[in-house]
């Protein structure tokens with residue numbers, strides 16, 4: 033342990049696409065006493081899959097790195113990558129690897145489901161979201177169609193975070209935040225939608241109970257992790273909902289997260305229902321809403337372009353007119369699952385640094401365009417953007433966000449906001465407090481503030497025009 037603790041200890045877990053991160057936190061002060069991290073493998077190519085057993089092993093490794101601190105924890109919570117389809121057999125073992133949020137193969141099933149159940153407007157009003165290929169319901173429909181034997185062998189369906197909660201506690205429990213990314217949890221009724229489940233041939237009994245905000249999932253019963261048996265386990269949530277808790281976010285404050293996925297979101301008191309599908313109408317982990325837009329091509333796409341150019345990720349050069357839409361994995365926002373990357377405007381004076389800057393611009397443009405849809409009437413137009421995720425540590429990312437948004441930016445000092453949010457949820461459960469209030473008490477959103485830069489409207493217009501003019505290529 034690196035520091036002395038004043039209060040009980042809690043563990044926050046971030047089981048995201050690329051790795052598991054764990055923090056042991058003093059529940060009174062928010063001081064981080066120990067941290068661990070272990071990587072995940074994701075299959076390459078069009079399909080994106082991970083073995084759920086690997087998340088469990090990574091959790092064990094990351095906790096082991098926390099040393100004695102983890103063994104002294106009184107409560108724990110897990111924030112996990114959203115939407116992933118985990119299929120378990122009758123004995124609770126994975127039937128096959130999990131299909132992840134960024135797997136675009138279910139695009140045809142998504143289109144069919146939207147049409148079969150009344151169209152985009154009807155989905156938005158009922159479920160809160162139009163279920164694109166990311167949503168669990170589209171993934172399950174893909175599995176039934178493409179691997180009927182695997183679907184038939186499935187006795188239980190879980191999301192990544194509730195798979196881990198079940199292995200920790202033995203209880204089948206999820207929460208409203210993560211459930212709201214399935215496509216079979218309706219935000220209009222705040223319950224599973226039995227008609228949708230029937231349409232996709234999934235029995236409600238195959239799904240976990242949805243805990244109320246503040247409710248526990250159970251206690252640690254697993255004996256193969258360095259955790260005390262009997263420690264409280266919170267219901268956990270999706271990683272974006274956990275980060276919102278970790279920031280102690282208030283309604284209308286905008287967040288831009290730069291990780292494997294790019295996300296923009298805010299907390300809202302109003303239930304979202306966007307029929308264009310740009311804004312997912314997620315629930316948050318507390319009882320409010322989390323309108324959010326997500327891109328598939330963020331830090332990994334830009335790092336790939338830097339590697340192609342043989343440059344450090346910070347070796348950018350502003351200026352020039354080259355435009356890049358770095359949609360290497362297809363794209364979700366805008367909804368172009370079959371897209372690949374597009375470069376327009378190459379000239380003799382285009383330098384490698386300008387080309388790399390264009391990749392940042394394209395990735396940030398997609399997020400900022402969606403932010404305009406995410407923010408509702410309650411949002412303060414010049415509130416600073418809270419910049420989080422691994423990319424927030426990079427100067428090139430930060431400056432691109434400032435230049436294209438024209439907004440002030442705050443980069444919280446705390447780096448692991450998903451894991452911190454999970455820790456705040458665990459502390460809230462242990463101490464009987466609102467987890468967002470716990471995070472505010474811990475001061476997790478404090479960080480370096482950067483003034484607004486003049487907005488680069490010319491670059492924005494070039495990007496918007498390339499997106500519109502390139503439509504035929506991007507839809508191919």
Ligand SMILES: Nc1ncnc2c1ncn2[C@@H]1O[C@H](COP(=O)(O)OP(=O)(O)O)[C@@H](O)[C@H]1O
Nearest residue numbers: 048049050291292293331332421422423425426
């Ligand atoms: N110092 C840094 N500068 C810019 N980008 C960084 C830096 N450190 C990490 N990253 C980026 O952060 C990404 C991981 O972000 P993270 O939020 O941890 O991912 P995940 O979505 O899996 O939780 C990596 O793909 C990497 O490109």
Ligand SMILES: O=C(CO)[C@@H](O)[C@H](O)COP(=O)(O)O
Nearest residue numbers: 048049113114133291292293
């Ligand atoms: O699909 C979404 C949000 O709808 C993603 O944000 C996932 O939740 C994956 O998150 P990271 O691994 O990038 O944190």
